[in-house]
Structure formats: C-alpha cells, structure tokens
Amino acid sequence: xxxxxIIKKPGAFLPMVMSLAALxxxxxxxxxxxxxxxxxxxxxxxxxxxxxxxxxxxxxxxxIKWLPRAKRQARKVLVVQAIFLLAALAPVYFLKL
Numbered sequence: 001x002x003x004x005x006i007i008k009k010p011g012a013f014l015p016m017v018m019s020l021a022a023l024x025x026x027x028x029x030x031x032x033x034x035x036x037x038x039x040x041x042x043x044x045x046x047x048x049x050x051x052x053x054x055x056x057x058x059x060x061x062x063x064i065k066w067l068p069r070a071k072r073q074a075r076k077v078l079v080v081q082a083i084f085l086l087a088a089l090a091p092v093y094f095l096k097l
Contacts, residue, residue: 001070003077011062012077015055019084022051026091035095045097052088055081 006012029044059081066074091097 001073003073006066006070006073007077007080009062009066011058011065012081015059015062015081016084018051018055018058019081019088022048022088023091025051026088026097030091030095035097037096048088048092052085055085 025044025047029042059078062081063074063078066077
C-alpha cells in the first residue's frame, strides 16, 4: 500500500484537518482580539481544546490499525500528523494563551 493511498483514509487525514481547524481558530481569535489573557476561557479556547483532544483516539485507532499492516507508510502519516499537531500547539505555547 502506498503513502498516497493510506493518507486518504479518514484516520489519516482527519487529525490533520482537525489540527488545521484548531490553528485557524487560534489565528482568527488573535486577529480579532489580539493576545488577551482572560480569567475565563473563551469559546475559541474550548473549540481548540475539543479539536486537539478528539484527535488522540483517532490517531490511536489509526496507529493500531495501520502500523501492523503498512508500517513504513503508517509511520510517515504519523509524522505528518505530529507536525500538524505541533503547528496547532505552537501559537498557544509561545503566546501563553
């Protein structure tokens, strides 16, 4: 099975889409309100948390299903998923939101 085939599986691309949506949520919030430290979390913070947290079971399912079947391709997908995950975490970490 090739990388281009396995990346089309929902367990492969869905976490990347969720990370991208989380990153866009943070960037839109920053564009609208700037870096604001609030006593209560905003809706954007809750959306970001849900998008990031719900990726974990999807990634785990993907790894359990595809690592035994297509080890090399599944590892590549997991690396790409990790890059997307780190990209979504970066603004929150560096701006201490």
